[in-house]
Amino acid sequence: MIEVQNLTKTYGDVVAVDDVTFTVRPGVVTGFLGPNGAGKSTTMRMILGLDRPTSGTVAVNGRPYQDAVAPIAEVGALVEARAVDGRRSARNHLRAIAATVGIGDGRVDEVLELVGLTDVARKPAGGFSLGMGQRLGIASALLADPDVVMLDEPVNGLDPDGILWIRGLLKQLAAEGRTVFLSSHLMSEMQMTAEHLIVIGQGRILADEPLHAMIDRAAGERVDVVSPDGGRLAELLADDGVVVTSAEPGVLQVTGVAAERIGDVAAENGVRLHQLHTVEPSLEQAFMDMTAGAVTYRGGREDTPR
Numbered sequence: 302m303i304e305v306q307n308l309t310k311t312y313g314d315v316v317a318v319d320d321v322t323f324t325v326r327p328g329v330v331t332g333f334l335g336p337n338g339a340g341k342s343t344t345m346r347m348i349l350g351l352d353r354p355t356s357g358t359v360a361v362n363g364r365p366y367q368d369a370v371a372p373i374a375e376v377g378a379l380v381e382a383r384a385v386d387g388r389r390s391a392r393n394h395l396r397a398i399a400a401t402v403g404i405g406d407g408r409v410d411e412v413l414e415l416v417g418l419t420d421v422a423r424k425p426a427g428g429f430s431l432g433m434g435q436r437l438g439i440a441s442a443l444l445a446d447p448d449v450v451m452l453d454e455p456v457n458g459l460d461p462d463g464i465l466w467i468r469g470l471l472k473q474l475a476a477e478g479r480t481v482f483l484s485s486h487l488m489s490e491m492q493m494t495a496e497h498l499i500v501i502g503q504g505r506i507l508a509d510e511p512l513h514a515m516i517d518r519a520a521g522e523r524v525d526v527v528s529p530d531g532g533r534l535a536e537l538l539a540d541d542g543v544v545v546t547s548a549e550p551g552v553l554q555v556t557g558v559a560a561e562r563i564g565d566v567a568a569e570n571g572v573r574l575h576q577l578h579t580v581e582p583s584l585e586q587a588f589m590d591m592t593a594g595a596v597t598y599r600g601g602r603e604d605t606p607r
């Protein structure tokens with residue numbers, strides 16, 4: 302369990318993390334989602350005790366992480382590109398880390414297998430692709446069999462197969478009762494990996510809810526209707542909470558009422574329907590709407606803070 306309470310971090314005038322409170326529970330893959338510069342890495346670094354909070358507290362399994370007896374057994378983290386000596390093999394890289402905490406070669410081979418690097422374990426890590434490097438980073442995070450696994454942008458550089466693999470691995474780790482916390486700035490990736498989402502924008506928490514709750518809110522937002530009797534249908538649908546807009550004659554965009562109900566009303570009143578379809582929920586759009594006012598940096602030529 303990770304408990305973050307009223308956490309704030311400022312760098313000069315920049316408030317990187319602004320009074321953030323949340324809990325990451327075991328057994329559920331929790332995603333930490335926010336646009337670039339939202340404060341995800343800073344928060345994760347404070348959870349690990351790598352950065353000192355300006356104010357607020359962090360506890361991992363009930364106590365401040367700095368006080369943990371065997372940190373890598375407590376939290377397995379992939380937070381910044383780990384320094385890997387490129388001439389060293391993946392296996393020797395892991396053996397060197399393992400030696401510092403008395404972990405034997407058997408466990409090293411086990412995690413290599415777990416992350417799918419067994420075949421290349423004796424090859425120099427310098428020749429690894431970005432995706433293989435990510436797998437090696439994840440292997441070192443898992444080496445000491447930690448209760449809490451925290452990964453900053455673990456999907457970076459992974460191809461679709463790699464994304465599926467990490468999704469399965471994280472679900473498995475959560476099912477074993479571990480606390481699994483990972484960050485990303487891409488909703489599409491989170492949709493595939495996380496069950497619970499904590500959304501951050503400009504250092505503030507914007508949402509903290511199960512993925513399905515976010516999907517439900519985004520779902521059923523709009524039904525598109527094509528009908529030669531559009532005007533009449535709009536009148537029939539008029540009700541509290543129902544909004545009908547029409548950009549062109551005969552084409553309606555309806556919110557606040559389900560497609561089934563629209564079909565029934567049309568049938569009962571002899572209104573012809575040529576098309577009726579619910580616009581698929583777009584989590585990406587929901588996320589963009591949520592963080593619209595909270596984007597610190599926007600892409601583009603200048604890429605300057607707003």
Ligand SMILES: Nc1ncnc2c1ncn2[C@@H]1O[C@H](COP(=O)(O)OP(=O)(O)OP(=O)(O)O)[C@@H](O)[C@H]1O
Binds near residue numbers: 315340344
């Ligand atoms: N060491 C630092 N010194 C000054 N400002 C910093 C430092 N670290 C982070 N910041 C600022 O704090 C804010 C949050 O940055 P952070 O890296 O935590 O965001 P992020 O959500 O992890 O972004 P990304 O997705 O780009 O990694 C940004 O405005 C960033 O410029």
